[in-house]
Every structure is written in C-alpha cells, then in structure tokens.
Amino acid sequence: xxxxxxxxxxxxxxxxxxxxxxxxxxxxxxxxxxxxxxxxxxxxxxxxxxxxxxxxxxxxxxxxxxxxxxxxxxxxxxxxxxxxxxxxxxxxxxxxxxxxxxxxxxxxxxxxxx
Amino acid sequence: xxxxxxxxxxxxxxxxxxxxxxxxxxxxxxxxxxxxxxxxxxxxxxxxxxxxxxxxxxxxxxxxxxxxxxxxxxxxxxxxxxxxxxxxxxxxxxxxxxxxxxxxxxxx
Numbered sequence: 001x002x003x004x005x006x007x008x009x010x011x012x013x014x015x016x017x018x019x020x021x022x023x024x025x026x027x028x029x030x031x032x033x034x035x036x037x038x039x040x041x042x043x044x045x046x047x048x049x050x051x052x053x054x055x056x057x058x059x060x061x062x063x064x065x066x067x068x069x070x071x072x073x074x075x076x077x078x079x080x081x082x083x084x085x086x087x088x089x090x091x092x093x094x095x096x097x098x099x100x101x102x103x104x105x106x107x108x109x110x111x112x113x114x
Numbered sequence: 115x116x117x118x119x120x121x122x123x124x125x126x127x128x129x130x131x132x133x134x135x136x137x138x139x140x141x142x143x144x145x146x147x148x149x150x151x152x153x154x155x156x157x158x159x160x161x162x163x164x165x166x167x168x169x170x171x172x173x174x175x176x177x178x179x180x181x182x183x184x185x186x187x188x189x190x191x192x193x194x195x196x197x198x199x200x201x202x203x204x205x206x207x208x209x210x211x212x213x214x215x216x217x218x219x220x221x222x
Contacts, residue, residue, distance in 0.1 A: 004156075033209070033210070041214070042201070042212055042213060042214035042215055043201065045209050045210070045211065045212075048208075048209060055208070056208045056209045058209075090156065090157070098208075100145060100162055100164065102147070102159045102162065103147075103159070103210060104159070105156035105157050105158070106156060107155070107156050108156060
C-alpha cells in the first residue's frame with residue numbers, strides 16, 4: 001500500500017512569505033501529526049489532527065497552522081516566514097494517533113527561507 | 115513536563131554490539147518508541163515498549179524500566195547499514211515526544 005506522501009519535497013522562500021505543505025496519509029489512517037526537524041532541536045511536535053479536528057498542539061507561534069480534510073489529507077501553513085523556519089517538516093500518520101499506534105513518516109518537505 | 119536524554123554520538127565497529135541509552139521524564143507516560151533515521155530520510159519504526167522488560171526483534175532489542183525512566187536499544191552484529199540516528203520517543207498522554215537522537219557510526 002502507498003506510504004505517507006508529502007509535497008512539495010523541496011522549496012525555497014524568502015522572509016515574510018507564506019508556505020503551504022501537504023500530507024496524504026496512508027489509506028485508513030485518520031490521525032496526522034506534523035513535526036519540525038532541525039539539527040539542533042531534533043523533532044519538535046507541531047500539531048496533530050484527527051477526523052478533521054486539531055487534537056493536540058505543540059509550542060509553536062500562531063504563524064504555524066494546519067487543517068485536515070474529510071479524506072484525512074492534511075495541510076500545514078506557515079505565514080510571515082522567518083529565517084529560523086528553515087527546517088525539514090515531517091508528517092506522520094497512524095490509525096488513531098494514540099497508545100501503541102505506530103507513526104509512519106513521510107519523506108518530508110525541506111523548507112529553506114532566505 | 116517532558117525531558118529526554120540520550121548520547122549525541124556513538125561509534126562502533128562492524129560485527130560488534132552497541133547499546134544506546136535513553137532516560138526520560140514524561141508526565142502521563144504511555145509507552146516508549148525507538149525510531150531509526152538514515153541521513154536525508156524519514157524516521158522508521160523499530161520498537162515499542164509499554165511494559166517493563168526486554169523486547170527482542172531480530173538483531174535489535176529494546177528494554178524499558180518505567181520506575182527508572184530508562185530505556186535502551188541494543189543492536190547486535192552491527193552492519194554498515196546500521197549507521198544512522200536512533201531516536202528515543204516516549205509517549206505522553208496525548209503525543210509522541212522525540213529526543214534529539216543518537217548518531218551511530220559503524221566502521222569496518
């Protein structure tokens with residue numbers, strides 16, 4: 001079966017712009033989580049969506065937002081980009097997002113902010 | 115709160131055994147995952163422990179002590195392809211929190 005698909009894989013933006021990243025989960029998975037990965041901080045939890053509702057949110061500013069559609073596909077948006085937003089953004093899906101449910105990660109979207 | 119501590123880097127030789135330790139302080143602890151991440155790739159699931167003890171899966175084993183807030187990943191018969199980062203990830207009541215990872219380099 002198809003894995004988690006993230007688009008675009010690479011993108012370059014300038015400060016002040018906004019960006020939208022997309023994530024298509026594994027078929028049947030209803031939970032989608034987003035993480036930001038940087039060399040110094042590791043994987044930082046952004047938010048989780050389940051059945052079109054944001055279930056959990058990490059400690060990121062309001063410039064970071066997301067949504068989930070009825071087909072479980074999810075998007076995240078970053079507005080007013082800053083240099084420090086340069087990172088690998090990883091999306092992960094699971095059946096329910098809780099307990100022993102394994103997160104399956106996509107290959108990520110690498111964002112560079114100039 | 116959440117606090118995860120694991121070594122930043124480790125080295126080992128092919129065929130050897132290596133143990134990667136992880137200590138954590140996680141409120142509402144609900145199990146611990148280990149993931150492997152090769153450079154430039156997505157993290158992939160290795161193991162999950164929710165009860166104390168050792169879980170063995172081929173060359174890889176993972177141990178958990180809930181009372182000590184301690185886990186380790188044991189890799190046996192190391193191969194060059196095991197060179198990667200290993201991420202310890204305890205689950206809190208509502209999300210999975212990742213440590214910064216241990217970068218393992220395997221030398222011939």
